Amino acid sequence: MSPVAGEISSYLGRRARWSPLEIAFWLFAFATIWLFPGKHLILTETAILALFALSLDLILGYAGIISLGQAAFFGLAGYFSGSVAKYGLINEPVLALIASGLVAAALGFITSFLVLRGSDLTRLMVTLGVALMLGEIANRFSNITGGADGLQGVNIGPILGLFRFDIFGHTGYIYSLIVLFICFLIARRIVYSPFGLSLRALKGNPLRAAAIGIPVNRRLVAIYTVSAGMAGMAGALLTQTTAFCSLDVLSLERSADLLLVLIIGGTGYLYGGLIGAVIYKFLQDWIASLTPQYWQFWIGFVLVAIVLVGRERVEEWTAAMRAWIVGRGARLIARPVRLRASSEQR
Amino acid sequence: MLTILFDGVAYGMLLFVLACGLSVTLGLMNFINLAHGAFAMAGGYCTVVLVNWLHLPFALGLALAFLLTAALGALLERTLYVQVYRRSHLDQVLFSIGLVFMSVAAVDYLMGSSQQFVVIPEALQGQFIVFGVGMSKYRLLIILICGLLTVGLQLIVAKTRFGSRLRAAVDDQRVARGLGINVGAVFALTFAFGSGLAGLGGALGAEILGLDPSFPLKYMIYFLIVVTVGGTSSITGPFIASILLGVADVAGKYYVPKLGAFVIYAFMILVLIWRPQGLFARTTSR
Amino acid sequence: MPVLETIRLEKRFGGLIATNGVSMTIDKGARHALIGPNGAGKTTLINLLTGVLRPTAGSIILDGRNITALPPHQRVRRGMARTFQINQLFLDLTPLETIGLAVSERLGLGSDWWRLVGTRNEVTREIADTVERFRLADVMHKRTATLPYGKQRLLEIALAFACQPHLLLLDEPAAGVPEAERQELLATIAALPANVTVLLIEHDMDLVFSFADRISVLVNGGLFVEGKPEEVARDERVKAVYLGEELDA
Numbered sequence A: 001m002s003p004v005a006g007e008i009s010s011y012l013g014r015r016a017r018w019s020p021l022e023i024a025f026w027l028f029a030f031a032t033i034w035l036f037p038g039k040h041l042i043l044t045e046t047a048i049l050a051l052f053a054l055s056l057d058l059i060l061g062y063a064g065i066i067s068l069g070q071a072a073f074f075g076l077a078g079y080f081s082g083s084v085a086k087y088g089l090i091n092e093p094v095l096a097l098i099a100s101g102l103v104a105a106a107l108g109f110i111t112s113f114l115v116l117r118g119s120d121l122t123r124l125m126v127t128l129g130v131a132l133m134l135g136e137i138a139n140r141f142s143n144i145t146g147g148a149d150g151l152q153g154v155n156i157g158p159i160l161g162l163f164r165f166d167i168f169g170h171t172g173y174i175y176s177l178i179v180l181f182i183c184f185l186i187a188r189r190i191v192y193s194p195f196g197l198s199l200r201a202l203k204g205n206p207l208r209a210a211a212i213g214i215p216v217n218r219r220l221v222a223i224y225t226v227s228a229g230m231a232g233m234a235g236a237l238l239t240q241t242t243a244f245c246s247l248d249v250l251s252l253e254r255s256a257d258l259l260l261v262l263i264i265g266g267t268g269y270l271y272g273g274l275i276g277a278v279i280y281k282f283l284q285d286w287i288a289s290l291t292p293q294y295w296q297f298w299i300g301f302v303l304v305a306i307v308l309v310g311r312e313r314v315e316e317w318t319a320a321m322r323a324w325i326v327g328r329g330a331r332l333i334a335r336p337v338r339l340r341a342s343s344e345q346r
Numbered sequence B: 001m002l003t004i005l006f007d008g009v010a011y012g013m014l015l016f017v018l019a020c021g022l023s024v025t026l027g028l029m030n031f032i033n034l035a036h037g038a039f040a041m042a043g044g045y046c047t048v049v050l051v052n053w054l055h056l057p058f059a060l061g062l063a064l065a066f067l068l069t070a071a072l073g074a075l076l077e078r079t080l081y082v083q084v085y086r087r088s089h090l091d092q093v094l095f096s097i098g099l100v101f102m103s104v105a106a107v108d109y110l111m112g113s114s115q116q117f118v119v120i121p122e123a124l125q126g127q128f129i130v131f132g133v134g135m136s137k138y139r140l141l142i143i144l145i146c147g148l149l150t151v152g153l154q155l156i157v158a159k160t161r162f163g164s165r166l167r168a169a170v171d172d173q174r175v176a177r178g179l180g181i182n183v184g185a186v187f188a189l190t191f192a193f194g195s196g197l198a199g200l201g202g203a204l205g206a207e208i209l210g211l212d213p214s215f216p217l218k219y220m221i222y223f224l225i226v227v228t229v230g231g232t233s234s235i236t237g238p239f240i241a242s243i244l245l246g247v248a249d250v251a252g253k254y255y256v257p258k259l260g261a262f263v264i265y266a267f268m269i270l271v272l273i274w275r276p277q278g279l280f281a282r283t284t285s286r
Numbered sequence C: 001m002p003v004l005e006t007i008r009l010e011k012r013f014g015g016l017i018a019t020n021g022v023s024m025t026i027d028k029g030a031r032h033a034l035i036g037p038n039g040a041g042k043t044t045l046i047n048l049l050t051g052v053l054r055p056t057a058g059s060i061i062l063d064g065r066n067i068t069a070l071p072p073h074q075r076v077r078r079g080m081a082r083t084f085q086i087n088q089l090f091l092d093l094t095p096l097e098t099i100g101l102a103v104s105e106r107l108g109l110g111s112d113w114w115r116l117v118g119t120r121n122e123v124t125r126e127i128a129d130t131v132e133r134f135r136l137a138d139v140m141h142k143r144t145a146t147l148p149y150g151k152q153r154l155l156e157i158a159l160a161f162a163c164q165p166h167l168l169l170l171d172e173p174a175a176g177v178p179e180a181e182r183q184e185l186l187a188t189i190a191a192l193p194a195n196v197t198v199l200l201i202e203h204d205m206d207l208v209f210s211f212a213d214r215i216s217v218l219v220n221g222g223l224f225v226e227g228k229p230e231e232v233a234r235d236e237r238v239k240a241v242y243l244g245e246e247l248d249a
Helices: A003-015 A020-035 A037-062 A070-086 A093-116 A120-140 A170-192 A194-204 A206-211 A216-242 A252-265 A271-290 A295-309 A311-343 B002-029 B036-053 B058-079 B089-111 B137-159 B161-171 B173-178 B183-209 B215-230 B236-255 B257-274 C042-050 C072-077 C095-106 C121-133 C149-162 C179-190 C205-211 C229-234 C236-243
Strands: B127-130 B133-136 C004-013 C016-026 C031-035 C057-062 C080-082 C167-171 C197-201 C214-219 C222-227
Touching: A003 C095, A003 C121, A020 A037, A020 A170, A020 A271, A020 A311, A037 A070, A037 A170, A037 A194, A037 A216, A037 A252, A037 A271, A070 A093, A070 A120, A070 A216, A070 A252, A093 A120, A093 A216, A093 B257, A120 A252, A120 B089, A120 B215, A120 B257, A170 A194, A170 A216, A194 A206, A194 A216, A194 C095, A206 A216, A206 C072, A252 A271, A252 A295, A252 A311, A252 B089, A271 A295, A295 A311, A295 B089, B002 B036, B002 B133, B002 B137, B002 B161, B002 B183, B002 B215, B002 B236, B036 B058, B036 B089, B036 B183, B036 B215, B058 B183, B089 B215, B127 B137, B133 B137, B137 B161, B137 B183, B161 B173, B161 B183, B173 B183, B183 B215, B215 B236, B215 B257, B236 B257, C004 C042, C016 C042, C016 C057, C016 C222, C031 C042, C031 C205, C042 C080, C042 C167, C042 C197, C072 C080, C080 C149, C095 C121, C095 C149, C121 C149, C149 C167, C149 C179, C179 C205, C197 C205, C205 C229, C214 C229, C214 C236, C222 C229, C222 C236, C229 C236
Parallel strands: C031 C197, C031 C214, C080 C167, C167 C197
Antiparallel strands: B127 B133, C004 C016, C004 C057, C214 C222
16 A cells, blocks of 8 residues: 555544544543432433434534424424323334334425425525424314323333333433434444535535535435434433423424524534533523523524624634633543553553 | 405405515515514504503504604614624524514513404494405405505505615615615615514504414414515515415315414425425526 | 537527537547637536536437436436536545545445445545545645645546546636646646546647647537647637637638
């Protein structure tokens, strides 16, 4: 192999390796099970929001599809998982979770063709329209969905027949965290694969992507479907961990909050949704303790403020903060490693 | 059945007055203003305060709704919107959704969350029976006012100098500026006028559409459908789209009550599949 | 069998005829140049050949098969690739990622979402070959947006080349390239393998006459003159068209 080929090979080999900071992140995430035993309920909500945001990051950050309608998949799967539990169709939660994800993915597949055509404006309209439409349907068919009161009488069976859900949310949190982690692993593989690379290409320049042989539409349909499935799993998790599902899972507020989460956390590097979800939940908890009723006003205010300040500037700040944290963190972790290496013979 | 047609046309014309400001803003500034419904809500609540509490005559209440909302529109346009014109569509959407959330929460705080009704003068209550068809007097007034507005708008756009400046600016902003047209003033005036119309529509429509703090969220999709289907390059496009939508919605809710509103969403999606630029849009080179 | 054949290819935009019944043939291994004054419809023709535009009439035959109805990405799979007059690159990717992408796609690995990029040796070797051939090795880890124009232009051609086409359409490859970087570019084009057929659009007559073995002249969307470089150079009508003189009957 020529030296250039060798260098390319080793670079590509290193590219997808887990950085120490990533490992530290997940170790800490799982450690929260034992570190914050009293906070499992809100941590579950955070994990679900993180998964939801991850699903949007895949299409927004990597494929460049602007969507105001992720709530459609979230809500559809939420109601589906609740209904199959309520009517005794699928009693085991993991099975119901996968089934709900597949249902949401199916909706994603069907509606993906609408999203392919037209401009950003059309995409916004179509995704918004689909979500609002589902909300209207859920409202109308209140005999099935429970309407404004929500889906009642949902009983979730024990996970794998072994682990019962408890009122403190311990089982729920561990369950949600594991599902989040598995979905994250899948998303990570996708992003570092040739498929993921082609997504980044067609986001930047769809004309050239087609001109080098990439079937642009097929790739978009594929990632949109996967994203819908993940959003669906997040919705199903919410229903399963709270034993309840109501109309707000399909609301515009949910889709808008999600965009806000990604703006806070940053798009296009997979951890944006996770970090954004944590910060968002923290903010929400804090502001809700100050003015519980008018949370919506402050969300609106933050959105307006971010746009006026400039999303790029906000992204620059968060990216700079990230870089600073990564730099500090890497030095902290690298120091013990270097100490060890220097004491060995090279 | 004719009553349904009548009601549908009234509803459609109301939608047109509400939505045409959005259509022109989108066509003119290429700006997606999802907060348009908030101006309608403002007009509605304005009239409630003026007519119900201050006991001003209904006609005056309507006129003031238009003027006050137009003033509000002009203020917001010059201070906030103007900073967001050059941004991406996603930014504009986030911005206007933010405004919607703020306005909904603010109105909820100030006026409470229950539905409000405007006191309609005696003369407008009840129906005429014409050829065996029941026509509500109020809806007749709506058709009259909105019809006059539509004709007036079309005349302004087609025959006046302002109208030709507006059309030039919509067609090609840069060239219009190069011709010496004060595009900023055109924007401000148009935005104010469009918001004023929305306010008037909100005031007129309080009786039919229902007025509560969630109005902008409930009706946002309707306005978007009018604009999507009707296009943004004419007055007639959104007009025809609104009438179609109004009739379809009323007929749908009457004949197939379970799926009522579902009909118009399906309609919008079908139109977008067939013509992503809308039914009436010119093929612009944008 | 010619590599490419167009049969009375026509493109109208409303009343404007951009491509007027163009029938041309390109033989295997040819170095074919397409020249003509500005607005003659050269880029439109390339867009028609690659599928970016649909013709209003006529057909396109590639390797004996009719490809007129095929979408762009499938024409690439049949062995036709192009470069753009104004660079169309993936600004956020590095040259390494860009070429790696084209190679993966060509080898049918593009839809693989599980395996990581670069785990196959033949992919790595091919990326290295292409990067070295187009003198991009020193910048291959830099974001494309940060590269100097000449390097970007090289990447533009390298990207099309990485698709391993047997018909390569180059749309004004030397356009906008500063004098200092021109030599590198021209040398690279001259060094393209003999089994790759090249259709070149250019204004730079030095490049055209040193490179081409056949020249077509396009005027107002129609084929005006076609022949060997010496013939076209001597043709009075061609000079007239370029200099705007009155044509003799």
